[in-house]
Amino acid sequence: MRFASSIFQNKSFLVPEGISIIENGTYYPISHFAVFEPQPIDHSYIPSHELLTFLNGRHLLIDEIPFPLEQLHDHYMNGYLQIEAGIQLISSKHTCLRCGNSEAFGFYPCARCKCSNCRYCRKCIKMGRVSSCSPLYFSPASSLTYPPTLLNWNGELSHGQNKASDQVKLAIQKNERLLVWAVCGSGKTEVLFKGLEQAIYENKTICIATPRTDVVLELLPRLRKAFPTIAISGLYGGSDDPLSPFIISTTHQLIRYKDCFDVMIIDEVDAFPYEYDPSLQYAVDKARKNNGALVYLTATPSRKILKQVKDNALPYVRIPVRYHGYPLPAPKFTWVGNWRKHIRKGKLPSVLLKWIEQQFHEKKPVMLFVPSIKLAERIHSLFEEVQVDCETVHSEDADRVEKVMRFRNRNYRLLLTTTILERGVTIENVSIGVLGAEADIFTESSLVQIAGRAGRSEKYPEGEVALFHYGKTNDMLLAFRHIKSMNVEADNRGWLKGKGVYGVKK
Ligand SMILES: [Zn+2]
Numbered sequence: 230m231r232f233a234s235s236i237f238q239n240k241s242f243l244v245p246e247g248i249s250i251i252e253n254g255t256y257y258p259i260s261h262f263a264v265f266e267p268q269p270i271d272h273s274y275i276p277s278h279e280l281l282t283f284l285n286g287r288h289l290l291i292d293e294i295p296f297p298l299e300q301l302h303d304h305y306m307n308g309y310l311q312i313e314a315g316i317q318l319i320s321s322k323h324t325c326l327r328c329g330n331s332e333a334f335g336f337y338p339c340a341r342c343k344c345s346n347c348r349y350c351r352k353c354i355k356m357g358r359v360s361s362c363s364p365l366y367f368s369p370a371s372s373l374t375y376p377p378t379l380l381n382w383n384g385e386l387s388h389g390q391n392k393a394s395d396q397v398k399l400a401i402q403k404n405e406r407l408l409v410w411a412v413c414g415s416g417k418t419e420v421l422f423k424g425l426e427q428a429i430y431e432n433k434t435i436c437i438a439t440p441r442t443d444v445v446l447e448l449l450p451r452l453r454k455a456f457p458t459i460a461i462s463g464l465y466g467g468s469d470d471p472l473s474p475f476i477i478s479t480t481h482q483l484i485r486y487k488d489c490f491d492v493m494i495i496d497e498v499d500a501f502p503y504e505y506d507p508s509l510q511y512a513v514d515k516a517r518k519n520n521g522a523l524v525y526l527t528a529t530p531s532r533k534i535l536k537q538v539k540d541n542a543l544p545y546v547r548i549p550v551r552y553h554g555y556p557l558p559a560p561k562f563t564w565v566g567n568w569r570k571h572i573r574k575g576k577l578p579s580v581l582l583k584w585i586e587q588q589f590h591e592k593k594p595v596m597l598f599v600p601s602i603k604l605a606e607r608i609h610s611l612f613e614e615v616q617v618d619c620e621t622v623h624s625e626d627a628d629r630v631e632k633v634m635r636f637r638n639r640n641y642r643l644l645l646t647t648t649i650l651e652r653g654v655t656i657e658n659v660s661i662g663v664l665g666a667e668a669d670i671f672t673e674s675s676l677v678q679i680a681g682r683a684g685r686s687e688k689y690p691e692g693e694v695a696l697f698h699y700g701k702t703n704d705m706l707l708a709f710r711h712i713k714s715m716n717v718e719a720d721n722r723g724w725l726k727g728k729g730v731y732g733v734k735k
């Protein structure tokens with residue numbers, strides 16, 4: 230390979246032939262140039278984590294590096310990798326810098342440097358030819374690989390987050406398993422930051438897996454913002470990010486991996502379809518290295534996971550309080566009689582209508598959860614009859630994201646939905662209703678998640694959660710107790726603001 234040297238802003242550097250930024254440059258084999266200083270690191274440049282991990286500690290010929298020349302040159306120019314001539318004069322002896330040989334050389338007509346007798350090392354020829362015109366690429370110390378601070382986040386962790394954050398970091402360092410049981414709105418993503426930073430410094434491969442594409446799309450920008458110098462790839466059906474050692478992926482996509490990740494974090498571990506699909510659990514297990522760390526994140530652990538906790542088989546840390554310190558809104562139960570019969574007759578339960586009017590009066594938008602898509606559509610038309618502006622969002626709805634955005638922007642006040650929106654949605658000052666809370670689909674964890682949509686913002690922490698039912702179920706009562714016990718735990722630890730309100734009764 231031939232290079233030209235150039236000077237720009239008092240920096241002298243090498244440019245490989247084939248990169249057309251030097252006009253009329255004169256190119257020579259790399260050994261033509263005297264020893265040159267590496268370029269200083271430019272911390273504003275975002276290097277490829279994938280490239281750096283590949284090259285870290287290695288000493289390679291260009292043919293051994295599966296990255297384009299342009300990209301290598303960019304990293305060289307910004308100080309993230311170095312180049313040296315493979316054969317150099319050391320104590321006036323030609324020496325191969327790869328194997329140290331200074332005796333056995335051969336000569337050949339070389340197409341790369343267009344020299345009729347290019348010198349090459351015969352000692353290490355079996356591992357690919359090092360010749361006078363071969364640059365060796367390297368990215369030596371790990372201090373060179375990463376800036377001293379990776380994490381770009383200045384927020385403050387709550388008491389609960391702080392404790393969990395320490396435990397996550399420890400689990401990642403020691404390659405252990407951990408359940409982070411964090412209430413809805415506790416800020417569980419921030420709890421990962423310190424542990425992730427540690428993992429990156431240790432050159433560990435990381436996967437944050439979640440059953441839902443929506444969550445991948447929500448997490449990607451937040452983590453890229455938190456780690457601006459690290460390449461993070463998003464993997465979901467239809468994504469085309471290049472692979473990197475830090476991915477955020479749907480559990481589906483992990484089928485393509487085996488023994489890959491040192492750190493596996495499963496967000497929303499109890500969410501559909503992961504919880505019900507053994508092949509996804511198999512894929513996640515297969516993708517993780519055998520001795521890798523495994524962190525589960527959820528507000529509502531499944532019975533299976535809780536059993537492991539109970540048997541002391543899974544260490545856990547609980548965050549019983551939201552990041553803003555106010556208690557979780559506990560659901561209120563309202564009996565509405567045989568509401569299905571009413572709907573069939575074309576009438577909405579009057580208690581429900583009155584409650585919705587009250588919320589609108591208080592300038593609160595309403596999310597109303599119903600048991601099925603079919604019911605949502607039927608109820609939608611009944612609301613239109615009484616001139617309530619509303620939209621319906623369900624799992625087969627292509628305009629889901631746009632409709633939720635319009636709701637968030639207050640373009641309409643009533644959002645009808647199924648359990649599809651039980652997670653991941655944050656709407657300021659929203660009131661939450663469930664019609665038919667006794668339906669089988671509204672399990673304890675589903676109701677806890679749904680209630681978790683209310684009171685999420687610090688500005689309006691007192692959310693309203695109303696369960697309209699035709700007979701209380703065990704799951705409804707369990708959900709109520711679940712929420713209440715978290716509030717009591719937070720209160721006992723002294724982490725709660727607004728003592729004795731909504732849900733906490735001693
Ligand atoms: Zn050559």
Ligand SMILES: [Zn+2]
Binds near residue numbers: 327328350354
């Ligand atoms: Zn050699």
